[in-house]
Amino acid sequence: MKTAEPSDPLLRGRFTDGYTDFSVRASSADMPDSFQVYVSGNHADLVLIVSGLISGYRHATWGDGWRAYTPEWKAWAEDTAFKVFSGGRVEPTSKRAGSVRFCDG
Template sequence: MAYQNTRPRPNAAAPDPLERGGFGDGSNRYTVYASSAEVPDSFQVCANGNRADLVLIVSGLTSQNLHATWGDEWRNRTAEWREWARATAFHVFYNGSPQPQAQTRFCDG
């Protein structure tokens, strides 16, 4: 009989306390980070696990004076894409990662 080792692995990375969750668009994976663990005034969205690749920074959360700043590569995306990314990032910041959509399969035959 085998027993599973329940002790934490010494090389396992501790979860980032500032990470709020993530989302994707089919081409890229985005991660949302709060600026601080308690009462953050901003959040950042990074692409593909690279914290240096900033997609979006939203500041003014505590003052209600919101300001969005887009990263160089991302500000040229369509207005629709930017609105989707901004709205999804807000959802993840406040609620965590969205649940994956259930896929329905149809058989015609």
């Protein structure tokens, strides 16, 4: 995981799947209820929005082109993004379909 850029106070960090670098951005500075994942350097390529953080009912909405990825990859991407959003450490490993690590909290 790379550290947030000082130019964007809502940027929580980054991660990669070995092919693409992703950035994780909070919806607000105080008590964000959602976060966005986008391709680093391209805010228009929205990968994922995770909402319901305050209510505890997390819901993932996938961007165009990313919905077709395997369920295993999407589970890994969502869990990794949540870990980055939460300030957890993400090991710089490549994850492919069939190789998924789940986070307990």
